[in-house]
Amino acid sequence: MSDPRELYQQVILEHNKKPRNFGKLEACTHHAEGHNPLCGDQLDVTLVIEDGLVRDIKFQGSGCAIDVASASLMTGAVKGKSVAEAEAMAEQFRGMVRGELNPETEAPLLGKLTLFSGVKNLPSRVKCAVLPWATLHAALKGEAEASTE
Amino acid sequence: MTEGDRLLAFTRDVPPGTPRTMPGQSPVIAPVGSTTLQPLDVAAVRRDFPLLSRVFHGKPVTYLDSAVSGQMPLPVIERMAKYERDEHTNVHRGVSTLSQEATDHFEAAREKVRRYIGAGSIREIVWTRGTTEAINLVAQTYGRTHVNAGDEILLSAMEHHANIVPWQLLAEEKGATLKVIPMTDAGELILESLDTLITDRTKLVGVVHVSNVLGTVNPVKEIIARAHAKGVPVLVDGAQAVPHLAVDVQDLDADFYAFSGHKLSGPTGIGVLYGKLAHLEAMPPWHGGGNMIRSVSWEKTTYMAAPGKFEAGTPPIAAAIGLGAALDYVTALGLERIAAHEHDLLVYATERLSAIPGLRILGNAKEKASVISFVVEGIHPHDMGSLLDGEGIVVRAGHHCAQPVMTRFNVPATTRASFAYFNTREEVDLLATAVLHAIELFK
Numbered sequence: 001m002s003d004p005r006e007l008y009q010q011v012i013l014e015h016n017k018k019p020r021n022f023g024k025l026e027a028c029t030h031h032a033e034g035h036n037p038l039c040g041d042q043l044d045v046t047l048v049i050e051d052g053l054v055r056d057i058k059f060q061g062s063g064c065a066i067d068v069a070s071a072s073l074m075t076g077a078v079k080g081k082s083v084a085e086a087e088a089m090a091e092q093f094r095g096m097v098r099g100e101l102n103p104e105t106e107a108p109l110l111g112k113l114t115l116f117s118g119v120k121n122l123p124s125r126v127k128c129a130v131l132p133w134a135t136l137h138a139a140l141k142g143e144a145e146a147s148t149e
Numbered sequence: 150m151t152e153g154d155r156l157l158a159f160t161r162d163v164p165p166g167t168p169r170t171m172p173g174q175s176p177v178i179a180p181v182g183s184t185t186l187q188p189l190d191v192a193a194v195r196r197d198f199p200l201l202s203r204v205f206h207g208k209p210v211t212y213l214d215s216a217v218s219g220q221m222p223l224p225v226i227e228r229m230a231k232y233e234r235d236e237h238t239n240v241h242r243g244v245s246t247l248s249q250e251a252t253d254h255f256e257a258a259r260e261k262v263r264r265y266i267g268a269g270s271i272r273e274i275v276w277t278r279g280t281t282e283a284i285n286l287v288a289q290t291y292g293r294t295h296v297n298a299g300d301e302i303l304l305s306a307m308e309h310h311a312n313i314v315p316w317q318l319l320a321e322e323k324g325a326t327l328k329v330i331p332m333t334d335a336g337e338l339i340l341e342s343l344d345t346l347i348t349d350r351t352k353l354v355g356v357v358h359v360s361n362v363l364g365t366v367n368p369v370k371e372i373i374a375r376a377h378a379k380g381v382p383v384l385v386d387g388a389q390a391v392p393h394l395a396v397d398v399q400d401l402d403a404d405f406y407a408f409s410g411h412k413l414s415g416p417t418g419i420g421v422l423y424g425k426l427a428h429l430e431a432m433p434p435w436h437g438g439g440n441m442i443r444s445v446s447w448e449k450t451t452y453m454a455a456p457g458k459f460e461a462g463t464p465p466i467a468a469a470i471g472l473g474a475a476l477d478y479v480t481a482l483g484l485e486r487i488a489a490h491e492h493d494l495l496v497y498a499t500e501r502l503s504a505i506p507g508l509r510i511l512g513n514a515k516e517k518a519s520v521i522s523f524v525v526e527g528i529h530p531h532d533m534g535s536l537l538d539g540e541g542i543v544v545r546a547g548h549h550c551a552q553p554v555m556t557r558f559n560v561p562a563t564t565r566a567s568f569a570y571f572n573t574r575e576e577v578d579l580l581a582t583a584v585l586h587a588i589e590l591f592k
Contacts, residue, residue, distance in 0.1 A: 008535075016591075039547060039548075039561075062561060065529060124535075
């Protein structure tokens with residue numbers, strides 16, 4: 001297992017400190033709450049979807065740096081994308097942090113999100129990185145809750 | 150009686166007037182005073198723990214997680230291996246020399262437990278898988294026969310889930326209610342509340358001896374006396390107490406006292422329920438099967454006397470013998486010396502960690518064992534846990550199976566360092582330095 005400290009790169013620390021798209025969209029079309037029962041992380045994701053596009057997205061909640069930075073970077077990455085593309089990114093992200101696909105060759109949609117690939121070496125933290133994406137996925141499917149249990 | 154005298158009264162073999170070097174003697178205030186005890190030879194002790202020579206992420210391990218599970222010293226590991234290698238069979242079976250030998254070792258371990266906690270009879274020592282199973286046993290036998298609709302079970306605000314959920318299950322089944330003894334911001338139970346909380350509907354009080362989150366040593370003797378004054382029996386969760394302080398169940402007058410082997414330098418899979426014989430004799434059996442019966446026919450089964458009737462099936466024999474060896478080991482080191490050493494670490498770690506800006510320690514009870522839970526502003530405990538792991542430091546980060554305690558202090562989780570007799574001040578320094586590194590990184 002690699003050194004956990006390697007995961008705490010500047011981008012992650014910076015997004016944890018100043019998360020983007022933090023808050024709640026009152027006039028949202030889609031919404032879900034996510035929970036990580038093991039560590040108590042929780043966040044909610046609100047979206048405005050129009051014509052199959054993610055027009056706007058915000059998140060709020062409390063969690064560890066991995067969770068908050070993942071949510072912050074996720075909101076920036078999916079805004080303006082089609083729902084289908086957002087779902088595909090969620091799929092690639094999950095595959096990457098579980099070590100199931102190579103971030104360099106098999107995750108073309110993720111761009112700088114590949115900086116989370118090191119999470120795969122920290123099994124206890126995979127759920128932290130995945131929670132925002134699991135919650136996004138639940139919201140897009142019209143489910144009220146997501147859990148990483 | 151002063152607070153200190155009260156704690157000393159819990160301990161055996163400590164004459165009155167002994168310098169107060171027990172855990173939790175106002176750890177924040179004063180350094181440990183002079184002691185007549187020969188201090189532990191920690192360097193020698195550490196050689197008994199092979200795991201302490203492991204390396205994680207290029208750093209020698211610093212194991213500050215004994216509240217999760219204590220490490221086993223070589224004599225315990227070797228005793229268990231000897232059983233499995235040379236003595237393995239079943240107990241209470243057959244007439245072979247081998248079987249009798251295993252039974253003798255197994256029962257000798259029970260006697261060691263009896264002596265360690267000051268019980269009057271080995272018939273009061275029930276083997277369980279651990280503290281959790283011991284508490285479930287009481288809930289499902291004593292609880293089911295005594296608790297009815299409208300009755301109350303009184304628990305403290307600092308219980309581990311193991312002393313909450315079994316009672317919740319029972320309360321749901323019976324239509325009973327759980328009530329809670331509140332605690333102060335320092336993490337001390339508000340004993341005055343007992344006068345109103347214990348009512349004529351209260352059927353049992355359950356209280357943790359030492360909080361696994363806050364380190365608080367609860368005045369269980371006083372709580373038991375107050376409950377008994379109203380005719381209510383008390384179960385004590387001693388999982389975190391037995392590794393740190395001498396426990397005398399008769400002096401405490403506990404009705405039930407539960408603990409686990411693996412917090413006490415022993416193996417997992419073995420634990421103990423102490424129960425007053427009168428309770429155990431009156432309680433119905435719980436699990437049915439072999440070993441717990443006197444005779445079985447299709448019409449009727451009769452049961453062994455306590456503790457046999459609570460020990461269905463083949464027990465974890467090597468684990469029980471291992472726990473016996475662990476008690477020998479701890480007793481040889483001397484609980485007073487262990488307590489003095491751990492208290493020194495508690496005082497020193499409290500000083501070092503308190504001096505870190507933005508760090509808050511949860512639980513500042515006057516009586517405290519060597520457990521420190523803390524939170525650092527702006528750093529989630531899980532990030533702290535991972536960063537400390539990167540420095541080879543093993544701590545627990547999470548809710549510690551005590552979510553109501555997290556809620557009480559309005560934190561999602563904490564980082565917890567717990568100190569055992571093999572830890573050193575140098576390891577406390579490593580912890581403090583690593584915490585500072587984490588803060589620097591997150592700045």
